[in-house]
Amino acid sequence: MARLRASRVRRLPTPPSVACHNNTPVALITGAGRGIGRATATRFAQAGFRVAICARTASELRATHKTLAASGGQVFVRRADTGKPSDARALVRAVLKHYGHIDVLINNAGILGPMLQLTRYPLRPWLNVLRINLTGTFVITQEVARAMMRRHRGCIITVSSSVGRAGRAGWGAYAVSKFGVEGLSQVLADELRPFNVCVMTYNPGGTRTKMRAQAFPHEDRSKLKDPSVTAEALLRLTRGASPDHTGHAFDAATLPDSPV
Ligand SMILES: NC(=O)c1ccc[n+]([C@@H]2O[C@H](COP(=O)([O-])OP(=O)(O)OC[C@H]3O[C@@H](n4cnc5c(N)ncnc54)[C@H](OP(=O)(O)O)[C@@H]3O)[C@@H](O)[C@H]2O)c1
Secondary structure (H helix, E strand, C coil), rough: HHHHHHHHHHHHCCCCCCCCCCCCCEEEEEEECHHHHHHHHHHHHHHEEEEEEEECCHHHHHHHHHHHHHHHEEEEECCCCCCCHHHHHHHHHHHHHHHHCCCCECCCCCCCCCCHHHHHHHHHHHHHHHHHHHHHHHHHHHHHHHHHHHHHHHHEECCCCHHHHHCCCHHHHHHHHHHHHHHHHHHHHHHHHHHHHHEEEEECCCEEEEEHHHHHHCHHHHCCEHHHHHHHHHHHHHHHCCCCCCEEEEHHCCCCCCCC
């Protein structure tokens, strides 16, 4: 089995890098109304990607759209709750219809939920956090991955967290959902290896966003990294995507060198 997989890897037609692709590459970035998602959409558009974005809050989506359009980028905007399977599937289908394909998926949309010990964690927010952070990521990824498999190319990066790699008291369903997306990415990476689709996770570390402020309301925000730093890291990870990187969990310290 191991030998079969190794020979399949050697037969990969091209690395899934999107930088060398003839057509303008397309990136779908979920949760791009603010924070890391907005910064990532902006950076990818500046780098020449055609961008598709979603979020639930229309006013924030409009603001991201305005920024992207002002810089001359091509952008497809759709209001969607990625935690609703019907919204998630319709979003991917609409992007595929609009652009024809998706080269890069950045699974960024997520919520924090209550910061409570598991013994006191209520069921309703538990289900909601898992619905958005884990099941939503699964449904979007499944739809996009099928399209990428048909083209034998693509890159899927899910934004994870340090608490999705080592459990920490008080992080509740959020931490468990991030452990879930790490597992999802590892299984998918193994399944998509023969299809030249690179699947990775990225832990951005403390970044100055609304979610971070919710988790640490009393910290000095000036010491946190700007979302543009994480956006740059995600672009670099995308450009460096290769069969060697699929299945890996990266963070700022382990970011591989980009070939571009
Ligand atoms: N900031 C950090 O320090 C940090 C650290 C580690 C990991 N992360 C991860 O980084 C990602 C982005 O976080 P952030 O800090 O930028 O958070 P944020 O400022 O709260 O932004 C989250 C974005 O996701 C969207 N979103 C949330 N739920 C959604 C849903 N069901 N459907 C569609 N869009 C949805 C939000 O818009 P709507 O609410 O309008 O839908 C918003 O645009 C998350 O996955 C988070 O877990 C962040």
